[in-house]
Amino acid sequence: METKTMNIKVEKAKTSKIGQVDFDNLAFGNVFTDHMLVSNYKNGSWGVPEIVPYQPITLDPSAKIFHYGQSIFEGMKAYKDEKDAIWLFRPMDNCRRLNISAKRMAIPEIPEDYFMEGLKALLKLEKDWIPQTPGSSLYIRPFIFASGNGFHASPADEYMFIIAFAPSGAYFSGKVKVLIEEKYSRSANGGVGFAKAGGNYAGQFYPTQLAVDKGYNQVIWTDDNTHEYIEEAGAMNIFVRINDTLLTAPTSDRILDGITRKSILKIAENKGIAVEERKIAVSELIEAAKDGSLKEMFGAGTAAVISPISTFGFRDVDYDLPETPNSYAALFKKRITDIQYNRAEDNFGWRFKV
Amino acid sequence: METKTMNIKVEKAKTSKIGQVDFDNLAFGNVFTDHMLVSNYKNGSWGVPEIVPYQPITLDPSAKIFHYGQSIFEGMKAYKDEKDAIWLFRPMDNCRRLNISAKRMAIPEIPEDYFMEGLKALLKLEKDWIPQTPGSSLYIRPFIFASGNGFHASPADEYMFIIAFAPSGAYFSGKVKVLIEEKYSRSANGGVGFAKAGGNYAGQFYPTQLAVDKGYNQVIWTDDNTHEYIEEAGAMNIFVRINDTLLTAPTSDRILDGITRKSILKIAENKGIAVEERKIAVSELIEAAKDGSLKEMFGAGTAAVISPISTFGFRDVDYDLPETPNSYAALFKKRITDIQYNRAEDNFGWRFKV
Ligand SMILES: Cc1ncc(COP(=O)(O)O)c(C=O)c1O
Numbered sequence A, B: 001m002e003t004k005t006m007n008i009k010v011e012k013a014k015t016s017k018i019g020q021v022d023f024d025n026l027a028f029g030n031v032f033t034d035h036m037l038v039s040n041y042k043n044g045s046w047g048v049p050e051i052v053p054y055q056p057i058t059l060d061p062s063a064k065i066f067h068y069g070q071s072i073f074e075g076m077k078a079y080k081d082e083k084d085a086i087w088l089f090r091p092m093d094n095c096r097r098l099n100i101s102a103k104r105m106a107i108p109e110i111p112e113d114y115f116m117e118g119l120k121a122l123l124k125l126e127k128d129w130i131p132q133t134p135g136s137s138l139y140i141r142p143f144i145f146a147s148g149n150g151f152h153a154s155p156a157d158e159y160m161f162i163i164a165f166a167p168s169g170a171y172f173s174g175k176v177k178v179l180i181e182e183k184y185s186r187s188a189n190g191g192v193g194f195a196k197a198g199g200n201y202a203g204q205f206y207p208t209q210l211a212v213d214k215g216y217n218q219v220i221w222t223d224d225n226t227h228e229y230i231e232e233a234g235a236m237n238i239f240v241r242i243n244d245t246l247l248t249a250p251t252s253d254r255i256l257d258g259i260t261r262k263s264i265l266k267i268a269e270n271k272g273i274a275v276e277e278r279k280i281a282v283s284e285l286i287e288a289a290k291d292g293s294l295k296e297m298f299g300a301g302t303a304a305v306i307s308p309i310s311t312f313g314f315r316d317v318d319y320d321l322p323e324t325p326n327s328y329a330a331l332f333k334k335r336i337t338d339i340q341y342n343r344a345e346d347n348f349g350w351r352f353k354v
């Protein structure tokens, strides 16, 4: 993927915060690096992105982001190998997906070279922030929001595109227990579920909190019409292994087309694992849990990587997953992270050198 | 509705912008008054609201509003009568609905007296901004958004509650043409459609733009499952008159429980108009349009007041509504605005003196 070289203006931070960061005890997404990339959309076009010190944003109280949730984002990671080379994983896919989200949310699309060249320049500047502690990485957050003003419920005339970095530890600490949800829903047919739109996430907070209060970590959403089929989790696509077959729900306008998800499908194909992309009924899961054919469940996403699920709950009953030797989860996790950290060959062309 | 008196600190603006405003040519929601009310949620509680000059808001780039659309709002109006007294319309209903939205979006509820006393204090200070030009009013925008920081997809730990005012003209200029939508949807069963959550509005921008490009003003949403039943429009509930019966869709978790809507239902009951709150099939509308029994359609909402619909489109066919003498739309509009502007008796207890 070739992108033309661009001259990105850099305003350096006077001091660095890096000395204050405990890289051995990173939480997820609450420490930010010294700089960020910014581009403003005004008068019908995006300005050339610039790198500036990480700093507060000032907006009018009528800025549409505060009122109408017009915002989208992406989630990526940067990895450092043993020789200090910096790698990204399928970054153009994030750029494309950001623009798919943009279209659905009536946000102007960001030029691919602004995204890619901006990201690369920022990564080079912030390279010392990429953690090398196992399990940690530099989380990359590109986002766009409506900065234009007015109380009329219509698209804004101005937007901000920002890329910020957060050196981060694991998204989940420990085993992941999920609750299959039957009352609340994440997205509608014909809605915005396939977009990484801000509002999709806020809508999940309350039902997720109810699940957390019952001892679960995440909700598995079902279709909003029948609630009979599992879809995805809050920030991960869901895989199920029944006997030796790997199952995952097909993407639709309700489900995010996860990059980890599609990478797993490719690796599975490559390894000769039987895969079915099809509707998965909750009743099928429960039957398989009962007759012992349900071997594994795991979530897949950039933040969560591959997160094995230890238990799923449904209607006040908990179903424990067995400890399966040579698990698919472990296999996919190793294969993907080996590619990401440049520890093994990449036959897929996914690794991207910065 | 009694609320206890509170001491609200006021920091006055050094100069007023009021002299620059052309009150005879107001658009909707793009001119703001000199002050706003602000309360911050921190360490588990809302601070006592204060009035400050209308001014920019400064946030960290990781503030959750930018990423996860965690925001809610209300829309109200203030009216001035001939004796310069200031009136609100069912304000406690807005306060309650804001807190219903808050709960669903995992936002801490705002104490009712902070809302009511804050609003009253701000209205008294800004009373000269209430337009007296017919059709204009002071639009009131209470809103709450996640100001706390972090890239973890979970509720923020800090929020801002703001009330800002915009002297405004009509929401629609001229006749309203609507398109009945079959592909895109506004909300899911079990979703957040009943809440005034920011993300509900951004999700409508793109499909609405497609409709505008075809010459319509607004979309009428249908249920996301079958697309056979009409629900509501972008910022209005929808009423239909077939022969002399008034129809409107029942509220649900997909539809905003509009204050104008329920006021109309009450007035209709009071006037002895036959009302049916039930599912309205698109096919029924089309049949009624064809056989002449469809007399009226109109939208109802605070911003749009009562907006008669002149045409509805469905599958590339336009159906024109007839000019019905003694229309229900005109009757309801007169009755409601007479109450709002203190021009007639209010048997319902809806008018609220500031
Ligand atoms: C709702 C949702 N599903 C799935 C995923 C996984 O997608 P990806 O593998 O591209 O990170 C994410 C985000 O990371 C998400 O937010």
Ligand SMILES: Cc1ncc(COP(=O)(O)O)c(C=O)c1O
Residues within 6 Å of the ligand: B075, B196, B232, B233, B234, B235, B236, B237, B256, B257, B258, B259, B260, B261, B300, B301, B302, B303
């Ligand atoms: C989606 C939606 N439906 C209906 C309405 C009408 O509600 P109300 O009459 O309370 O203003 C509004 C808001 O004004 C709205 O945003």
